[in-house]
Amino acid sequence: MLDCGYKALNGRRDEAIALDDNIEPEWQDLFESISRHKIEGLQEWRQDAARISRERGLAYRPASTDPGQAEGWSLDPIPWFISAERWAELDAGIAQRIRLAGALLADVYGAQNVLKKGIIPNGIILNHQGFVRSLHNLPLGSGVVGLGLSAFDLVRDSSGQTFVVNDRLDCPFGLGLALENRTIINKVLPRLFRRCGVRRIGGFFTDWFNHLGQCAPVAKTEPLVVILDDSEHKDDSEISFLANYCGITRVHPSDLTVRDGRVWIRALRGLVPVDVIWKTTHGNTMDSLESDIVSIRGIAGIFESIRSGNVAVSSHPGSEVLQSPGLYPFLPTVCRELLGEDLLIPSVLTWWCGDSNSLSHVIANLSKMVIKSVGNTRRVKTQYGRMLSKEELAELKAKIMANPEDFVGQEELNISSIPTVRPEGLLPRSAVLRSFSFVDSSGVVQVMPGGLARVTKFEGAIVSTPAMGESKDVWVRSLREETPYSIASVLSHSNLRVPDIVPSRTGENLFWTGRYAERVAVAARFASRLIDCRSRGLSGTKGFEDRHEALLIQSLFTLFDCTSFLKKKTADESLMAIIKETTCPAGIMFNLERFYFATQAAREEWSPASILAIGSCYDGWKNAVEGIDSYFRLEADLDSLQLHLTAFLGLNLDSMTRDLGWALLDAGRRIERAKTVCGLLSILIKGDLAGDMNTIFNESILYFMDSVRTYQSTYLDKPVTCLTTLLLLGLPDYPRSVFGLLDRLSFVVKKLPVPNHQNHPGDLIPVMQDRLSKFVVRLNQMRTCDDFVRSETLVFLEEMLELLDTLSDELTTSYFSHALKQT
Amino acid sequence: MSQLRYRIQHRTAYEYSGRIDLCHNLVHLFPREEGGQETLSHRVEIVPEPHFRSERKDYFGNTVLYFSIQQSHASLDVISKTTVEKSDDEVVLPESESSWDDVSLRSSLSSSFVDGIPLLNYLSPSRSCPAIPELDEFLKKSLQPGKETMGLVNELMGRIYDEFKYVKGSTDSSTPISKVLKEKQGVCQDFAHLMIAALRRIRIPARYISGYLETEPASGQKKLAGADASHAWVEAYTASTGWIGFDPTNNRIPSHQHIKVCHGRDYFDVQPLRGVFVGSGGQELVVEVDVERL
DSSP, rough: OOOOOOOOOOOOOOOEEEEESSSSSGGGHHHHHHHHHHHHHHHHHHHHHHHHHHHHTTOOOOOOOSHHHHOOHHHHHEEEOOHHHHHHHHHHHHHHHHHHHHHHHHHHHHTTTTTTTTTHHHHHHHTTTTTTTGGGGGOBTBBBOOSSEEEEEEOTTTTTOOEEEEOOOOSSOHHHHHHHHHHHHHHHHHHHHHHHHHSSHHHHHHHHHHHHHHTSSOSSOOOOOOEEEEOGGGGGTHHHHHHHHHOOEEEOOOGGGTTTTTTEEEEEEEEEOOOOOEEOOOOGSOOOOSSOOOOOOOOOOOHHHHHTOOEEEETTTTTTGOOOOOGGGGHHHHHHHHHSSSOOSBOOOOOEETHHHHHHHHTGGGGEEEESSSSSSSSSSSSEGGGGOOHHHHHHHHHHHHSGGGGGEEOOOOOOOEEEEEEEEEEEEEEEEEEEEOOOOOOEEEOOOEEEEESSSSSSSSSTTTTTTEEEEEEEESSSOOOOOOOOHHHHHOOOOOOOOHHHHHHHHHHHHHHHHHHHHHHHHHHHHHHHHHHHHHHHHHHHHHHHHHHHHHHHHTTTTTTTGGGOOHHHHHOOOOOOOTTTTHHHHHHHHHHHHHHHHTTOOOHHHHHHHHHHHHHHHHHHHOOOOOOTTOOOHHHHHHHHHHHHHHHHHHHSOOOOOOHHHHHHHHHHHHHHHHHHHHHHHHHHHOOHHHHHHHHHHHHHOOHHHHHHHHOOOOOOHHHHHHHHHTTTTTTTTHHHHHHHHHHHHHHHHTTTTSOOOGHHHHHHHHHHHHHHHHHHHHHHHHHHHHHHHHHHHHHHHHHHHHHHHHHHHHHHSSSSOOO | OOOOEEEEEEEEEEEEEEEEEEEEEOEEEEEEEOOOOOOEEEEEEEESOEEEEEEEOOTTTTEEEEEEEOOOOOEEEEEEEEEEEOOOOOOOOOOOOOOOTGGGHHHHHHHEEEEEEGGGGGGGGGBBBBBOOOHHHHHHHHHOTTTTTHHHHHHHHHHHHHSEETTTOOOTTOOHHHHHHHHTOHHHHHHHHHHHHHHHHHTEEEEEEEEEEEOOTTTSOOOOOOSSSSSSEOOOOTTTTEEEEEEEETTTTOOOOOOOEEEESHHHHOOOOOEEEEEEEEEEEEEEEEEOOO
């Protein structure tokens, strides 16, 4: 037992503790550091890691009703230390494994010698759902990519033997997570990181990105590479981290289209040809025309494009077949056959039930086995014999006996543990190392010196599920001095093009991010005003205040065109609906959710600070209103929501990388705001109030538009309708006036390219500006609010609202036409 | 023996209620040249004219055409015009050297390669030919131990013909065989899928054949069912006989009146025209097949 109280479990090997009970040399720096910081220090590390990952949006996701899904991969601060010597062994084994997988892939989709010679039973390949028949006989190499980025899961058992327990070749998860973990742990333990001499992983990423560029079927000076990602959910946000990190455009299958046998992105500036696709999606459903499995997420015609040599897809869409655990019993022979070498790292001991002796062994030892499907038909879930009841075991046995060739049994290994921070202190937890590698264009294997480690949250849990596992950084100790590595600077010298391409779908989501942000802001100001009136009063009579309140509520719901929602609601009920109802279109929560979903659909566009601001808006407000039945303590939360929203919008001015996306976000915001101004003025004028009620309502409108003080300093008088109108429409150089908003719109919309066969949507803006200037001149001349001016103003406002809608529609048809229309 | 010539015209026409902006299609209409059948001429006419087309061999050795139309269109017409020549020999049911329940053959069947691909493709369940237990009920009556394989296959063909009713329009391309078994009716495609699934259940390799039947028979002969549309039947395999055709819709061994186009595991591998389109609205499909002896 060590002085920090850490000790290995009985009968289990621990990576940090040598057989003589001393600390392994590569872990010594850590334990010295722990003995200085004590257990309190450990908990601080853990909290730091949790905070930083949350801020970066990693562990961040909306609560789910399913408790197993609600938690993501949380990050344990203690890295997995691996010595240089041990790594050299692993590195050689991993390199061989990926060479073997590559050779097997070429054989399986080509001559099929391993099948013809009976080295692998036909059924293992043919009955696997990842075997893509329509890509058979398409030679790999020149143009057709074999394996791309691949992952192998490695463990060590109590005897010290290393095994591969999973091969992930089709679309391995975790590369982005590994990068994030390194970034975060480097912030949590910066001094330890420097002291330990840890191998840098940045070079692996730049090599990989460079390699992708070299995969282009036709040698190009600037090939266009995209990351294909079909996740709609936040769980897979690691892809957006990668996209954000390397500047490669992230696309959804619906962003791609095949024409003339080529793949194109539907982008804001029209169709742009794609040279290389790094897919993080399943290959066997990639082409909705040719797949055996029906998928709505496929890209029809993409296999034809691969065959025609017009696009490179990495990894090969048929790679998943090699993930079958049914291959494990045969791999040693395959390795000798294809590489002429002995397999360096064995696979976990596996018995294929299609062989009668193996079947007997599996059945006889069922309660100790892990049972997996050979064909990955997804009907069969992995089952752990030790967790099954007698009846369940009998049922499983019957299932295996009915179709033995569909199953394998695997030995459940006594997996080694590594130190992990728990509330009780430092405890040993079973650990799996996911290693990443690829074969570069010159045929050299590149293995990431590090990887993604996963540990169980509690003893006896299964490592591979997010609900039961945690992730860790992996520190491979270096024998020589490591120099800090700037990926950005390396990429800037590579041939990889990092273009300003915004897919139309992303563009549309940015536009709506801007619009919903503005809607949230307006609803929040209404709520603030209402609560303010309630708690402090306006020094009027009760009847007066009630009428004013009713007026405000009516105005907000008129503005959002949903007055039917108010039916039979008291003022209190309406206010609560604005605050927390997800179904109330005039409410904060309703628009905040839409704002959040729009940001998430375009999440690679945001800087870490923006992600933090988005999270603070959405999470902060959700937590604030959860379960509340009164609004009285919400003022601080409303202020905080508005502050974070303002921060988010302000940050994007500085930090959004892509000009076009930013232009759309800003355009969405200004259009929404101009609509709000015109809408509120219209309500104000139609209301035609008199006396104190007119004054207070004018003040409220100015408050919603954050213009009370500007009014006071400009006109030095109590608010009257005609001056409110003048200020909000046409005060020159006032950014909150429609005049200022149109100025801004004109500036940002001009950045958008001229669409094909259409006029530029921005052509509308000078028309609007011209109408506005003329009207403002008239208003200035009259400065009254008689009936004539009122009706003329209403006609003008109607016209402006229509023009703003036309502008929004034209942006939609010009740039996002393929996406579903939102309203 | 003499040679017969057939001219075949197969038209597939879609009318869309809306406009289609983009479509991608796979065409399986090129007749295979095997079993003494030769293609003298073949072409596929497509209206509107595709922007991109390319031909290749698929996994099963069929010729497949991919094409895309990239401009707005409201209809799609695909006309396949073929002239084939084949001998007028009657095919006689051969006897295989083995019985269906000979376990010594099992491993060699599932490990052997035929026509360049593993025979196992035709032994494993597939999308339209799943391994469902209801098949055992149907098979039971015919499974006497030691029965010669091809004789058994022939008997099963006869029983499908006798026990199931041919009802045009009673099913569609996605009707599961469980429903066919239950309702005892279907069309040629259903009978083919049912027979294939049943044969695979007892480990006899079986595949799906798409093709045509002579439309107007020679005088005095009966017009065969399924002659006005594309037809489907089955081929079964034993090592000693190779692939032998069976037409459960007409209870006969296909011969000169059957013109084979493609083969695969089931309908979905050889669907004459499969398409994915981008656009809105419904569609109406017309299929016309005309087979004329020259």
